[in-house]
Structures are given as structure tokens and as C-alpha cells.
Amino acid sequence: MTYRLDEIDRRIVHALMEDARNTSAPMIAEGLNVSAGTVRNRIDRLEEAGIIQGYTATVDFERAGGRLTSLYMCTVPAAERERLALAAQSIPGVVNVRVLMAGRRDLQVVAVGNDTRDLREIARSLSELDIQIEDEELVQTEIRSSYAAFAPEGASPSEEATGLVTLGDGTEVFEVAVSERAPIVGTSVGDARGDGLLSERVILISIERDGQIVQPSDETVVRGDDVVTLIPQDVPKDEALEAFLESDRAP
CATH class of the missing domain: 1.10.10.10 (Winged helix-like DNA-binding domain superfamily/Winged helix DNA-binding domain)
Incomplete structure (x- = not known):
């Protein structure tokens, strides 16, 4: 409900x-x-109501003894997602598991280890659960902030992206709350690309909508208040985000 x-x-x-x-x-x-x-x-x-589910600390594991944080992008059978997510969460070193609703790479696992040997052991444990690891990246930086859409009316957000992860190879992953009057609202991803609203070089990873995570396809219609996770590939951040923001808020 x-x-x-x-x-x-x-x-x-x-x-x-x-x-x-x-x-x-x-x-x-x-x-x-x-x-x-x-x-x-x-x-x-x-x-x-389960909206506030807890209060946690944001930890810099690299400063805490030089530990490494890895992001595993995995694929699991659709019928087994919830069970395998819980099983993955029980592996020592795993600190976060995100379940996507459809498609490949529908399970994202974040884990921390003292060294690469620990991370290899975590990867082995995931594989033993029949979780297929599609890709693995070291996380360099993670920054979180409050949800801009819940800010006081008229407040000027300091940053349009509501979250940011920088992977070990320098790739930046952004999360952005879609404005109600953004150019892309009501448009499918495929049409937005065809109309030039959204560059082919902006990779959409997931959409958070009504408490659910959706893996976007060309047919997915973007809504106001969606939270979109994206990777700009050789595209300036401002250009990657402008389709999701009101014109007067675009970077």
C-alpha cells in the first residue's frame, strides 16, 4: 500500500x-x-509505514584501514531475485544489495574487503550461489545528498544530481531526480534519443519509481519524480542532466 x-x-x-x-x-x-x-x-x-527504514552512517572504507570497495553487476533468474539478494547480503563483506526489476544486471552488490584477495573471495561466494557476475569495478568515491524534490519550495539545490559514485576507472555515475516540467517527462527513452533530447552516449542504468527499481528500455516513459541513475560516456555532466531538469534549473 x-x-x-x-x-x-x-x-x-x-x-x-x-x-x-x-x-x-x-x-x-x-x-x-x-x-x-x-x-x-x-x-x-x-x-x-516503512518509508524511513533506519539511520545509518556513511563510511569511507578507504580511510578505515585502506579497505577496498567493489561494485559487482550481476544477473540472476527473475524468479530467484529476492532469494538470491538475501543470500548475497549474508556473504561477509557485502554491505549493500540492490535488486532491479528486469533484464540483465538485475542485481547490484557492493562489498568491502581488506585487499583484492578478499574481493576475489566475495566474487567466488557470489558465483557459488549461481549469481552470474557480469562486471566488477572498484568504487573510488561515493557521495550522497538529500532528495531535492523534498526540499522547501523555492530552495535552490546545490547539486542537481542526488548521488554520485566514481568508479575505479574514473567513470562517474549520477542519480538525478526528474523535475515535473523537465523536457523528457512523458517521453519514451527511445523517442527522447531520436528527438535529440537524450544523447546515445548517456547510458541509463536504472529508474527508481514509486519505491521500485525499473531497468529502462527504449519503451520506458520517463515520469516526473523518477530518480534516474545514469552514466555520461564522454558527455559533459551538464549536457547529460539537462533533459531531466526544468529549463531554469538545468546546469
């Missing part, structure tokens, strides 16, 4: 995504002109 967030809910989620550790209910309440008790009750409801 979908839980519909109102403006207060969205502002609470935005504040907690920015800095949950140093953000109190009274601080959030002050910006919303509501009581701290109201904010606490809303947070409880968001937790009970």
Missing part, C-alpha cells in the same frame, strides 16, 4: 536525509511552524 506524503512529511524526510545525526525534532518543527511533538509523531508514522 502506497503512503502519500504531504509537505510536512517531505520536509521531515529531506531534513533527516541531510543530517539525521544532528537534526532534532524541534529544529525541524521550527522551519515548519509546527510543534516538535507533531514532528515526532510524523517520524513515528513514517517509520511504521
Whole structure:
């Protein structure tokens, strides 16, 4: 069942995504002109609904003893996705598993090891579960920020991309929240490419929509509030993102 967030809910989620550790209910309440008790009750409801699923630390594993972080892009049988995702999560060293809805590379696994030997052992453990590893990359940098669409109205986002990973070979992976009035909204990926809205050199990895992860195809129609993960291949970041943003917000 979908839980519909109102403006207060969205502002609470935005504040907690920015800095949950140093953000109190009274601080959030002050910006919303509501009581701290109201904010606490809303947070409880968001937790009970499964929207806020926890509060975690973002760790730089390279600084924590020079550890390596690897991203495994895997393919599993559609009927086995959930089971194999849980099995992969149980492997020592695995810190994150993402399940995509369709197609190849429908399982993304992030793991941490002391050295390449540890990462090879994790890869072997994945293979023993009949998880087919299509590609593997060392993660160089990961940056997260709050969801811009939940920011106070009129706020100027410091960065259109809501997340960024830089792989070991320097490839940048961006996540961008699609604006309601972006040029690409209501257009299929294939038509957007044909019309010149979206370069063939911008690779769409996934779309987060209504709490689900969709693997985009040429027939996929982009909606406002989708969160798109993409890789610009020899395309400037500004050019890669402009189709997903309102013209006055485009970089």
C-alpha cells in the first residue's frame, strides 16, 4: 500500500536525509511552524509505514584501514531475485544489495574487503550461489545528498544530481531526480534519443519509481519524480542532466 506524503512529511524526510545525526525534532518543527511533538509523531508514522527504514552512517572504507570497495553487476533468474539478494547480503563483506526489476544486471552488490584477495573471495561466494557476475569495478568515491524534490519550495539545490559514485576507472555515475516540467517527462527513452533530447552516449542504468527499481528500455516513459541513475560516456555532466531538469534549473 502506497503512503502519500504531504509537505510536512517531505520536509521531515529531506531534513533527516541531510543530517539525521544532528537534526532534532524541534529544529525541524521550527522551519515548519509546527510543534516538535507533531514532528515526532510524523517520524513515528513514517517509520511504521516503512518509508524511513533506519539511520545509518556513511563510511569511507578507504580511510578505515585502506579497505577496498567493489561494485559487482550481476544477473540472476527473475524468479530467484529476492532469494538470491538475501543470500548475497549474508556473504561477509557485502554491505549493500540492490535488486532491479528486469533484464540483465538485475542485481547490484557492493562489498568491502581488506585487499583484492578478499574481493576475489566475495566474487567466488557470489558465483557459488549461481549469481552470474557480469562486471566488477572498484568504487573510488561515493557521495550522497538529500532528495531535492523534498526540499522547501523555492530552495535552490546545490547539486542537481542526488548521488554520485566514481568508479575505479574514473567513470562517474549520477542519480538525478526528474523535475515535473523537465523536457523528457512523458517521453519514451527511445523517442527522447531520436528527438535529440537524450544523447546515445548517456547510458541509463536504472529508474527508481514509486519505491521500485525499473531497468529502462527504449519503451520506458520517463515520469516526473523518477530518480534516474545514469552514466555520461564522454558527455559533459551538464549536457547529460539537462533533459531531466526544468529549463531554469538545468546546469
